[in-house]
Amino acid sequence: MGKVISICGRICSGKSTYARELASREGGIILSVDEIMLDIFGQHAGELHDEYAKRIKEYFLEKALLILPFCDVILDWGFPSKSERESCRMFFSSRGIKYELHYIDTPEKIRQIDIEKRNREILENRKKDYYIDENIKNKCEGTFEAPDFGEIDVLYKRKT
DSSP: OOOEEEEEESTTSSHHHHHHHHHHHHOOEEEEHHHHHHHHHTTOOGGGHHHHHHHHHHHHHHHHHHHTTTSOEEEEEEOOSHHHHHHHHHHHHTTTOOEEEEEEEOOHHHHHHHHHHHHHHHHTTSOOSOOOOHHHHHHHHHHOOOOOTTTOSEEEEOOO
């Protein structure tokens, strides 16, 4: 039986890159909300974005149960709130499934450089990802609750 790894971090902290590296190094399937949202809705899901993302997360929880007998599952959807992290941990631990929260701690200066690089690559059609304007950045920053040390199983302090 595989384990579940939830990737937590602020916007543009390197969560998806970390998830891909983890999957490559240790195996596992990544379930990414952003990937599905972008494939289906592109940049603009509009005011229903949060509702659609919530439904995808619920769907992924059930799909993870089907995948776990074969390999690890890496949940790449940021886990910005303590309640979301606790709910996910309880969903799996109540079923006897090993669960880890990996927190990506990235300094603001590096995240800002990454936002600028990401936006440039999107505009040049070299990357498929969300364009991060000030409104999106402020919304994400305003709703993010950093995990306390009791929640974190693996801390990755990003330096570059």
